[in-house]
Amino acid sequence: MRTGKAVAALLALGACAAVALLSGPAGADPDIILNIRVPRVLAAALVGAALSVAGAILQGVLKNPLADPYIIGTSSGAMAGAAAAAWLGLGPLSPFFYLLVGGGGLGATAVAYRLARVKGRTSGVAMLLAGVAVSSFLAALVMLLVSLDRGRGLPLLPFLLGTVRAFEPAALAALAGVTLAGSAAAAVLGRQLDILSAGEEGAVRLGVPVERMKLALFALAALLTAAAVAVAGAVGFVGLIVPHAARRIFGPRHAGLVLYSAACGAGFLMLADALARTAAAPAELPAGVITALAGAPFFLFLLRRGTAEERR
Amino acid sequence: MTARAKGDVLLEFGGVSYSYDGVRALDGVSFSVGRGELVSVFGPNGSGKSTLLRLACGALKPAGGSITAAGRPLGGLTPRELSALAAYVPSEPYIPFDFTALDIALMGRSPLLRWWQDYGPADRAAALRALESCGVAPLAGRGINSLSSGERQLAFLAQAMAGGAPLLLLDEPTSHLDLKYRSAFFETLAALTAGGLTAIVASHDLRLAASYSTSALVLAGGKVLFSGPADGAVSPPLLAEAYAITPEAAARLA
DSSP states (O other): OHHHHHHHHHHHHHHHHHHHHHOSTTOSOHHHIIIIIHHHHHHHHHHHHHHHHHHHHHHHHTTOTTOOTTTTSHHHHHHHHHHHHHHTTOOTTSHHHHHHHHHHHHHHHHHHHHHHEETTEEOHHHHHHHHHHHHHHHHHHHHHHHHHOHHHHGGGHHHHHOOOOOOOHHHHHHHHHHHHHHHHHHHHTHHHHHHHHTOHHHHHHTTOOHHHHHHHHHHHHHHHHHHHHHHHOOOOSHHHHHHHHHHHHHOSOHHHHHHHHHHHHHHHHHHHHHHHHHTTTTSOOOHHHHHHHHHHHHHHHHHHHHHHHHHO | OOSOOGGGEEEEEEEEEEEETTEEEEEEEEEEEETTOEEEEEOOTTSSHHHHHHHHTTSSOOSEEEEEETTEEGGGSOHHHHHHHEEEEOSSOOOSSOOBHHHHHHHTTGGGSOTTOOOOHHHHHHHHHHHHHTTOGGGTTSBGGGSOHHHHHHHHHHHHHHTTOSEEEEESTTTTOOHHHHHHHHHHHHHHHHTTOEEEEEOSOHHHHHHHOSEEEEEETTEEEEEEEHHHHTOHHHHHHHHTOOHHHHHHHO
């Protein structure tokens, strides 16, 4: 049965890739598919996978099915980095843009982690609260920068709304490396993530080095999120709903869950990005708008179904 | 806690004290537990029952006195050796994700693995055996949150057993169970200790726990008020003193 589910997931992933590669205003032109759509679809798949794996990790560590990659401050930090880059006149073609975005994301996460740490321990709730506070502060800072300088702020808009871009091969390669290595690392740590998600006091007694493990997992999630944000900006909802849905289909064990989340997230964002490219062609919609428009109702559906099941 | 040969002692507390931020929780507690014993720990909330169990599994370090396990000081054991010695059953575990009962039992095998290893066939077999001896093997594939409180508690007992530790520490394991499962839980525990395991149970089910126990410890204000055969612990004057209630009220408890 487990092999069956794995095969089904791979087939669905392939189908999503095919649909995404074949759809676009120019139809099925081989040149366009090869030179334009392949990098773009690859970028969408990697962003979706990275965000979903980060979400699966964070929901486990924080023992909260409502956690997502943005809740620990990574996204706002990366956004602040992008806004700072725009302020300095650096666009997505400059390597310094990626340094600022990545540094901002990881830096903000480190600040949230440090703020949540009391007497050598970091409680999940404290990390959530610190992340939310850091996020709100940095998001306000981004809005301030955008308001102060409309002329330079506006090119940031697609980034703020979440748009998959694929015109920087080095960034794409970095994202591919981080996504593959990050998913593999999360799968290997899956057994300990299971125990951690079932309660920290029990985890100590079951031999999990709780504080070190949490630090490693937060760092992993932040790295995955920052890499995704650097390529596509703030694509919302993927990291929240994909692990949630994958858990319902494939069960809560994280070794499998992170890999299935990667596959489902890749498929979901490939489709959402294809829709973003075609729905209003020749204009292009931000993929983040599509994921939120499709994701929010789906998520509400899952939540309603969940509460109905719990009431039984 | 009767007279026994030295080699049979699994756990020994000698004048153990512990304080939380200056508030004394245990004060000069001494007792010893032999292999195969089922020991009840009674006493009001805040009397030090949970602290005693946390010290016994090495989660807390004593501020004074000594704890030895099979003759070796507990403080000198590595985390791996500690989990090989004692396993813990919590009171009312909340699990946000719906792991199966088998997943929960498998987690008990975790201390035996290196950080990169996943469970193997031997772990799966041991987890299933543990579920079997706790009477919940038919529920192995069920989600832990779809089980009744009693079934869930038995699955966590299986988790504690799965790692093969000779000593089980249980913190009010039956406090939220109905009568049927209170009875089933102690029946299972008695069968396990008859099979050679040793268990220390903090409980408020005085009569029930005492009837299954070989010996008992009564704590009040962090001190040992009574230590001896289990039926001696449920005497009304003793309980009246421990729980600070009238002898008449205590007679109804005992």
